[in-house]
Amino acid sequence: MPKEITLNHITKIEGHAKLNLSMEGGKVTKCELSATEGSRYFEGIVRGRKYYEAHEMTSRICGICSCAHVIAALSAVEDALGVQISEQTYKLRELLTLGERIRSHATHLYFLALPDYLGYESALAMAPKYGKELKSALAMMKAGNGIIRLLGSRDLHPVSATVGGWLKLPKQEQIDEIRKSLEQIRTDTVETCELFSSFRYPKFETKGKFFSLINPKKYPMLEGSFGSDGGIFDKSKYSDFIKEYHEPYSSANFVVRQDKRYAVGALSRINTSGKQLSKEGQKALKKSQIRENSKNPYHNNMAQAIELVHYVGEGMKICEELAIKDEKPVKANAGPGRGVGAIEVPRGTLWHEYSINSEGKITNANIITPTAQNLLNMQEDIREFVPSVAGRKKEEIIIQVEKLIRSYDPCFSCSAHFLEVKWA
Amino acid sequence: MEKLLQVRNPDNKLKVGFYGITGCAGCLLSVIFNEDELLDLIKVVDLKAFPFVKEVNVDESFDYIFVEGLVADEDDLEVLQRLRKNSKFLVALGACSCTGCVPAYRQFTLKENYEHLLYRKREEIKDLQPTPVDDHVRADYYIPGCPPDKKEILNFLKGIAIGKEPKPYESPVCIECRKNGNQCLLDLGKPCLGPITAGGCNSVCINGGFECWGCRGPTKDMNLPLMIKMLRDRGFDDAFIEARMRTFVGLKMPIVEEFMKSKEAGGKLDTKFYGKKEYFE
Numbered sequence: 096m097p098k099e100i101t102l103n104h105i106t107k108i109e110g111h112a113k114l115n116l117s118m119e120g121g122k123v124t125k126c127e128l129s130a131t132e133g134s135r136y137f138e139g140i141v142r143g144r145k146y147y148e149a150h151e152m153t154s155r156i157c158g159i160c161s162c163a164h165v166i167a168a169l170s171a172v173e174d175a176l177g178v179q180i181s182e183q184t185y186k187l188r189e190l191l192t193l194g195e196r197i198r199s200h201a202t203h204l205y206f207l208a209l210p211d212y213l214g215y216e217s218a219l220a221m222a223p224k225y226g227k228e229l230k231s232a233l234a235m236m237k238a239g240n241g242i243i244r245l246l247g248s249r250d251l252h253p254v255s256a257t258v259g260g261w262l263k264l265p266k267q268e269q270i271d272e273i274r275k276s277l278e279q280i281r282t283d284t285v286e287t288c289e290l291f292s293s294f295r296y297p298k299f300e301t302k303g304k305f306f307s308l309i310n311p312k313k314y315p316m317l318e319g320s321f322g323s324d325g326g327i328f329d330k331s332k333y334s335d336f337i338k339e340y341h342e343p344y345s346s347a348n349f350v351v352r353q354d355k356r357y358a359v360g361a362l363s364r365i366n367t368s369g370k371q372l373s374k375e376g377q378k379a380l381k382k383s384q385i386r387e388n389s390k391n392p393y394h395n396n397m398a399q400a401i402e403l404v405h406y407v408g409e410g411m412k413i414c415e416e417l418a419i420k421d422e423k424p425v426k427a428n429a430g431p432g433r434g435v436g437a438i439e440v441p442r443g444t445l446w447h448e449y450s451i452n453s454e455g456k457i458t459n460a461n462i463i464t465p466t467a468q469n470l471l472n473m474q475e476d477i478r479e480f481v482p483s484v485a486g487r488k489k490e491e492i493i494i495q496v497e498k499l500i501r502s503y504d505p506c507f508s509c510s511a512h513f514l515e516v517k518w519a
Numbered sequence: 520m521e522k523l524l525q526v527r528n529p530d531n532k533l534k535v536g537f538y539g540i541t542g543c544a545g546c547l548l549s550v551i552f553n554e555d556e557l558l559d560l561i562k563v564v565d566l567k568a569f570p571f572v573k574e575v576n577v578d579e580s581f582d583y584i585f586v587e588g589l590v591a592d593e594d595d596l597e598v599l600q601r602l603r604k605n606s607k608f609l610v611a612l613g614a615c616s617c618t619g620c621v622p623a624y625r626q627f628t629l630k631e632n633y634e635h636l637l638y639r640k641r642e643e644i645k646d647l648q649p650t651p652v653d654d655h656v657r658a659d660y661y662i663p664g665c666p667p668d669k670k671e672i673l674n675f676l677k678g679i680a681i682g683k684e685p686k687p688y689e690s691p692v693c694i695e696c697r698k699n700g701n702q703c704l705l706d707l708g709k710p711c712l713g714p715i716t717a718g719g720c721n722s723v724c725i726n727g728g729f730e731c732w733g734c735r736g737p738t739k740d741m742n743l744p745l746m747i748k749m750l751r752d753r754g755f756d757d758a759f760i761e762a763r764m765r766t767f768v769g770l771k772m773p774i775v776e777e778f779m780k781s782k783e784a785g786g787k788l789d790t791k792f793y794g795k796k797e798y799f800e
Binding site for chain 2: 107109144148216220229230233236254
């Protein structure tokens with residue numbers, strides 16, 4: 096039985112993190128999961144900048160979910176300045192983030208998570224034997240990237256979405272092109288579900304509650320109240336019920352909900368809103384190992400695969416509904432104002448908040464990322480999971496712990512710059 | 520790619536590594552988002568290290584090491600120095616690495632804007648001034664952009680695999696923008712930095728209706744006074760112009776501030792790099 100496990104650089108995650116684990120007689124005496132990414136202070140950097148510059152700058156928080164940061168920032172600014180966007184803008188934003196949801200889940204599932212389950216060091220090393228699976232992953236990533244490029248002009252840090260609307264609208268033919276590209280990866284998403292439902296996952300239940308936005312109208316994406324079976328909260332009051340605090344060993348903040356740990360992400364969404372999945376999504380859910388209200392964080396991989404099926408169908412539906420008409424972005428009122436943007440992104444709920452003064456300058460910003468919200472739950476899950484495998488070899492414990500961490504699909508790039516401490 | 524596979528001796532592949540220090544992982548993602556070529560790429564170069572997607576990373580004697588991100592703390596610096604020592608060539612990959620990008624804009628903001636974020640900082644690791652990699656080690660090549668076009672990274676790799684010397688793109692964004700038939704955004708009154716910014720990006724932002732923020736850095740022969748005059752003529756105040764010019768590449772721009780203070784758009788231009796004021800300790 097090992098006494099100390101230190102993972103100084105956890106690989107196959109976004110950003111940098113480390114884990115310090117000490118055990119004595121099968122009990123965990125210390126468990127510290129920390130972001131070791133350098134701090135970038137985005138919330139400070141955007142102060143003094145114009146309200147229409149926030150999304151372009153905060154997009155740089157994260158490469159893999161740059162669309163998410165753009166749309167969350169725009170929603171918050173529009174909330175602050177009383178801008179009502181058109182239905183077309185809303186649908187295009189849904190479609191843009193759907194592209195990102197698909198490429199993000201596909202990248203995580205195949206490039207970061209799958210090698211653990213097939214016993215390889217990397218997806219690239221799997222190429223000779225699992226060429227078909229890899230090609231399928233790359234096809235999904237390509238379709239996702241294609242959507243983002245068509246709507247946002249670039250694969251990463253998209254630029255065409257702006258306050259109140261769209262700087263350059265796509266042509267109707269391009270929307271049809273997107274629909275076709277989604278149709279082409281339908282089978283890939285179904286096979287991804289089958290693949291991830293075929294693995295044996297460790298038996299484990301987290302004690303954290305699963306939270307996501309809940310939208311009575313549809314499976315949550317760009318709006319809703321934040322909730323679970325533990326209650327529902329309006330987004331504007333988020334700072335009353337979720338608090339950030341800081342541990343000296345980490346460059347990312349920990350976030351708690353009314354002093355308790357909680358989890359966000361694909362499994363949370365399936366738990367709160369699984370009934371709103373498309374027919375195909377429901378079918379995939381039924382075939383998976385996820386039963387109602389799964390508390391097993393390892394199941395997040397299957398949840399992401401199920402979402403892939405759902406998002407492809409949802410994206411095709413949006414394409415069919417869209418009839419692009421020429422419209423200019425809605426003009427924003429002058430400040431002052433304070434606004435909150437909360438959207439569901441691949442890794443969970445993302446919060447952006449801005450205060451804007453009468454000159455249109457940002458005077459305060461607060462950003463809470465999914466990984467910051469998951470961080471405490473991940474750490475405590477590790478603490479509670481490790482005793483069940485403590486008798487095994489060190490290498491085996493490490494792989495199980497790494498699988499657990501990766502199942503949350505953490506993004507430490509995102510989480511590592513948020514050091515504001517709120518004393519509850 | 521097919522041809523390349525024939526040219527390259529499979530027993531003597533270039534040893535290549537991709538590392539990220541503090542950044543957004545966007546440049547590393549851009550490498551793997553070469554969906555059609557990725558699986559061939561690993562046949563052309565020997566990918567020794569890529570911790571973002573690999574568990575086993577052999578950290579020694581690289582021919583080329585690609586570094587994404589900027590130096591933001593002591594950890595970053597240590598990794599960077601080790602990588603430099605272990606590689607024949609070091610390539611600064613993306614805007615953070617080349618110029619410091621948005622995170623380095625902190626050097627031009629007031630400390631009061633972010634000091635409230637500093638409570639109870641990590642005890643063991645010290646923050647450093649956010650700086651591009653060549654402030655600390657020699658960079659042999661630069662692939663600019665936030666992020667660089669994924670094909671640009673691919674072409675760089677293909678080039679070095681056949682022994683071609685990589686060359687930077689030096690014409691301004693406007694050249695490609697004209698070719699793409701875009702309406703000039705400056706003509707529409709937008710604060711586009713295309714005229715002073717190095718292209719090679721295929722004017723991707725302007726194609727999407729968004730003005731250039733200068734993420735690829737200034738051209739060698741940029742006409743800064745004229746650029747500033749054009750923006751002032753369009754009603755932008757100096758604070759706005761300064762902030763825009765510095766957002767992505769402030770540390771690699773000549774002193775914008777002093778020039779602007781000279782009141783004359785045609786005034787004398789000081790081309791030395793902006794010094795690192797100790798705003799942040």
